[in-house]
Amino acid sequence: MEQLEFFDVPSPCIGVCQVNNRGYCKGCLRSREERFNWLQMSAQQRREVIRLCQDRKRRVLAAARKKQLELELVQQDSPPQDSLPL
Numbered sequence: 001m002e003q004l005e006f007f008d009v010p011s012p013c014i015g016v017c018q019v020n021n022r023g024y025c026k027g028c029l030r031s032r033e034e035r036f037n038w039l040q041m042s043a044q045q046r047r048e049v050i051r052l053c054q055d056r057k058r059r060v061l062a063a064a065r066k067k068q069l070e071l072e073l074v075q076q077d078s079p080p081q082d083s084l085p086l
Contacts, residue, residue, distance in 0.1 A: 009046035029056040
């Protein structure tokens with residue numbers, strides 16, 4: 001038996017209970033089914049949900065970084081507002 005099996009897997013909920021446009025919680029990134037079925041899941045199933053949430057978080061952060069870089073590039077290519085002709 002692994003040591004992890006001795007301890008309960010805590011919920012990843014951080015109290016930000018809003019759903020994004022893909023149906024995942026904005027706080028913990030669990031799907032509706034994952035949130036509603038958490039208490040009935042085995043420890044192995046919970047660890048898998050945690051792994052999926054971590055993957056989702058990485059993708060969300062990567063998309064945010066990409067969007068920020070694109071925004072910075074657009075701002076660099078745009079002339080300053082005060083130098084535009086009237």
